[in-house]
Amino acid sequence: TTPLIVASSHGRVDAVDRLIAAGAEVNAKSDDGWTPLFTAASGGHSEVVDRLLAARAAINAAAKNGATPLYMAAQKGHVAVMDRLMAAGADVESKYQDGTTPLIVASSHGRVDAVDRLIAAGAEVNAKSDDGWTPLFTAASGGHSEVVDRLLAARAAINAAAKNGATPLYMAAQKGHVAVMDRLMAAGADVESKYQDGTTPLIVA
Template identity: 45%
Template sequence: STNNSGCMPLHAAAANGHAAVVDMLLRANAAVDAKNGDGITPLNLAARSGHAGVMQRLLAANASANAADTSGWAPLHAAAANGRIAVLDMLLAANAAVGATTGDGFTPLHLASQNGHTDVIDRLLVAAAAVNP
């Protein structure tokens, strides 16, 4: 079932970092890449909040590392914008697209630069993010 914004229980558990609940829902066949009304997946919510344990579980359940919401934001954009280095590393290991652009044309490197996350910038450059896309 969903709430008014289209979120399912897996969205709520992922957003709030409840790894044990995520495990239970995945065992009960919750749709790992379900999108809410804004096209946001549980993985994107976990990436925004920096919930690394939840991210591990969702990625192990084959969540898409590149699923973008209706604004074009994928989990890597959220991790870069919010300085979530552990999450960023997981997404890069899962082959997240470092050159993906949001609907406004921003790459993860743009977002990390705007927010002053030098450690994220370093990781993205090592992962071959284009400086002048």
């Protein structure tokens, strides 16, 4: 970890300004592959993000686990940072090591504003992780009904199943998220969809 990485992670704008002016490497990486921009985005420090972008920080530089600055901002719901990164050309389809995209992770954490911005930026609403999880699947599993509304409005595939056969409705039923179940069934979700062991949403509920 360099002084610029740690100053960025704590949102110390004046320190960042001085370090950049002194020639600090803006794309230096920690052992985990974190750059100053990555730590600033993760912490929601939009002013620091501005400074680093102005200093030509690599916008899509990923950590060792595949996470990018935009992925971290989406996960934590830092929409001011997301706006800056996307305006500067951040890749909305970047993938974490498990194949999740910024929209999948924002959906899983119930970050409504982040989901709105990613959809508006053209993020793939039916992107799938390595396990076959879509944004709608993770939102339904987490009980995030507002996010489910946004994804359905954006024409998310309602019965898209994970590799194990579970659908968004199956996950909502398993976890007792009735508000999500109501939305999915009203939109035409298959109530007889089957998990890999043959169970249906009714059986698992």
